[in-house]
Amino acid sequence: MTQVTRFTGDAKPYGGGDPYADYRSAEIPFADLVDLVDLADRRLGAGVVAANDEFFAERENLLIPEPAHFDPEHFGHKGKIMDGWETRRRRGTGAGTPHPADEDHDWALIRLGAPGVIRGIIVDTAHFRGNYPQAVSIEATVAPLSASPEELLADGVEWTELVPRTAIGGHAANAFEIAVERRFTHLRLNQHPDGGIARLRVYGDVAPDPEWLAALGTFDLVALENGGAVEDASDRFYSPPTNTILPGRSRKMDDGWETRRRRDKGNDWVRYRLTEQAEIRAVEIDTGYLKGNSAGWAALYGQDQSAGSEEWFEILPRTRLQPDTVHRFLVDAPAATHVRIDIFPDGGISRLRLHGSLTAVGAKRLAERSAQL
Template sequence: MNNEELNTYFTQQLIDMASERLGGETLACSDDFFAGMENLLKPGRGVFIDDKYTDRGKWMDGWESRRSYGRDNGREFDWCTIRLGIPGVIRGFDVDTNHFRGNAPQSVSIEACVCNGQLDDNTEWTTLLPQTPVDAHSQNLFSIDSDQIWTHIRLNIFPDGGVARFRVYGDPSIDASQFLPGELIDLASIKNGGRALLCSDMFFSDKNNLIMPGRGVNMGDGWETKRRRDPGPDWSIVKLATEGSVNKVLVDTAHFKGNFPDRFSLEGTNGSDSDVLAGNTEWQTVIGEQKLYAHREHLFMQEIESAQQTFTHVRLNIFPDGGVSRMRVFGYRKEDLK
């Protein structure tokens, strides 16, 4: 795939598991004299303000170390360790040097580890990306072939310099140890391993906003389609974290006051991602059409028609169009129903 195709694949089909929004955190770095390491995981690509300076030099929207190359400071490269907000299988990286034109690294390498406690000198790191050249002021995209679940990343930059943003794209994995046997779980939550696979339209905002943590902060923090000129519906398919039942559903139209859907319905199916995406599965009604209202949390339990069945995917249908801030699909894992 070329860079444009790779970027589309990363952003439309995978999750940035290091995102600050999902709980990703920069833990430590060798040096961040000019710009803090925490900027790496912020949203967007970073900005440049021409005349903004700090008492340490030019303000930069990213992580930037002081100059070390050719100096006797004992460092051959700089590094930053990151705890993923969601553990999972890593499919690719975006090392974005946006606005770092004369101060970008020459090359990078990336390592990963599995750690349930604190990183220390005994942590075993595995190289996922060997030392590879990067371009200044560019999105440097790298595809990774690894099927292991990872929890932490170490970004190494050679010999020094600045990176605006760092994305770790992959497939989140549910951690069964985080739940009690028989616990009611939000199976759609991105934090638990859910993922929005496909939608009819996301003109105004991304489909994965629908399953993000917390309530939406504004109208842009939801899933919103363009205006239809037919009865609809628009729809979004969510892969559940694991196969399970649907016992309680919450549909939140927070901040959608003049553009909320008139009605919604929810369907479920069992199948692989490829079958679902190819349209080779049968959809079954979970909740028939129900009225929605502006800027409100809507809770549905009695309306659920198939609480005794299990599903791998659900499809939210909105009539005729509009915006939904969040959807929660609470149920029990299939193995807990035995």
């Protein structure tokens, strides 16, 4: 583990105005990499399955995709209502020992939305200025995605330490680089001894289950949960291209990918990496909720890097798109490891689905990689 940001101590009390004006953050090398995904994204199916205490604020807030909100006037019967996970103050055993013991701590169990190799973690204490934990530690394990809290906490479960007990700061993005080349499904977030954390972000590479994909046969080859990823894009001005391979349909305009307005004669594009080498048979391009700003036309190209080729071949010719519409196409194209969608001239799409099957070579390589994790 490498602690990327080293914020310690309290932040100043809130003095009015923009609550993020004095938020402590720094450049984080892994947070903005487009080929990494937040494995703890609620939209992928992640969840906080249990916590030992959530007296002031619910554990589920940890995984809300949006930044933490602060309302200085929001109070309830238990006190200040915070947008995060906050536990009560721990106490010692009596008047002679009023302070908690060194080993006392609170914990939360997190199920990742997709199993994967973790590259970096952000423990965000936004708006927790004097009520953040003194330190945190994080462990990880592998279990069925449906494992219960009792099963995860049972004797004999092997937990791997990702972040040892480390001091953090309040109202700050506390970031850690992780160098453990293993596939994990669940985390245990510990705060020592108590306090509040606004958000948890777990950046990494999805590592899908080869047996599950083999049983499916045909699946979405570019979906995040199946190991697809965005590698690059021409523009991320209004919303990130990774949105296009999230599960489900878009629910609002910024839940897809939208570019700024072009004033030249070029076009925008996104390059994707598929689960592995595969044959694509059906394509869906969805412009849901993009009405006056959807792409006008789209074309799709493939590339097979496993064959050492850098040439792009056509999968779908330039085709007119309608606003707020699901477009479906049957295609017949060579095997590919990468796909690029070009949109003309600009605008956006909400989702891209590439249905097909892994080749024998692709399935073999995926199984070999999985066995090494």
